[in-house]
Amino acid sequence: xxxxxxxxxxxxxxxxxxxxxxxxxxxxxxxxxxxxxxxxxxxxxxxxxxxxxxxxxxxxxxxxxxxxxxxxxxxxxxxxxxxxxxxxxxxxxxxxxxxxxxxxxxxxxxxx
Amino acid sequence: xxxxxxxxxxxxxxxxxxxxxxxxxxxxxxxxxxxxxxxxxxxxxxxxxxxxxxxxxxxxxxxxxxxxxxxxxxxxxxxxxxxxxxxxxxxxxxxxxxxxxxxxxxxxxxxxxxxx
Numbered sequence: 001x002x003x004x005x006x007x008x009x010x011x012x013x014x015x016x017x018x019x020x021x022x023x024x025x026x027x028x029x030x031x032x033x034x035x036x037x038x039x040x041x042x043x044x045x046x047x048x049x050x051x052x053x054x055x056x057x058x059x060x061x062x063x064x065x066x067x068x069x070x071x072x073x074x075x076x077x078x079x080x081x082x083x084x085x086x087x088x089x090x091x092x093x094x095x096x097x098x099x100x101x102x103x104x105x106x107x108x109x110x111x112x
Numbered sequence: 113x114x115x116x117x118x119x120x121x122x123x124x125x126x127x128x129x130x131x132x133x134x135x136x137x138x139x140x141x142x143x144x145x146x147x148x149x150x151x152x153x154x155x156x157x158x159x160x161x162x163x164x165x166x167x168x169x170x171x172x173x174x175x176x177x178x179x180x181x182x183x184x185x186x187x188x189x190x191x192x193x194x195x196x197x198x199x200x201x202x203x204x205x206x207x208x209x210x211x212x213x214x215x216x217x218x219x220x221x222x223x224x225x226x227x228x
Contacts, residue, residue, distance in 0.1 A: 031215075032215060034215075034216065041221075041222075042221055042222075043116070043203055043205070043219025043220050043221050043222055044155075044203075044217075044219050045219070046216045046217070049215070049216065089154070089155070091217075093215060098143060098160065098162065098207070099145075099157060099160055099168065100217070102147075102154050102155045102157075103154060104153065104154035105154055
């Protein structure tokens with residue numbers, strides 16, 4: 001069964017600090033992995049996409065990594081801001097299917 | 113429109129009533145998804161439409177749930193004889209057919225359903 005596990009479930013950090021969110025998946029065959037950000041009361045918005053051949057991709061203060069061998073991905077947030085407070089969801093798309101598998105998300109709270 | 117539009121944004125209903133939730137996808141997006149998100153939980157896949165193909169209904173939790181997509185555009189999710197456990201946010205997403213953003217889901221703001 002295709003599964004996506006995220007850790008930690010929740011995280012509280014101080015503004016300006018860095019943090020790293022983890023994603024492990026068992027989706028096979030693998031097509032791509034996306035990280036979405038979901039603000040409270042809003043729909044998720046894509047931050048990055050990683051394909052099999054990509055190891056690292058940055059989008060501003062967000063850097064995603066992918067290790068296709070160990071089936072792990074991470075999302076690193078640098079110099080956190082209050083607006084980074086949100087749920088971060090790891091989504092893995094299997095090859096041959098248009099129905100992605102969603103993780104349950106990591107809830108990040110950034111305190112001033 | 114510029115984004116995926118969902119209505120109503122909030123719906124409060126009594127147990128046993130039927131509800132309809134509407135989704136207007138981004139123009140030109142051929143694929144449309146419905147998800148359910150219960151409080152503090154992840155997104156639960158409900159149904160997937162792709163063009164004129166038969167929808168993938170594998171995620172619908174019971175026969176009280178149904179959805180249709182008319183003319184390949186607007187979609188309606190119907191929940192009959194609502195139960196309290198149906199209370200959740202129902203999210204709609206559409207996906208472009210090809211190009212750089214192919215595979216990315218564009219979500220609406222969701223319809224929050226409360227069943228009393």
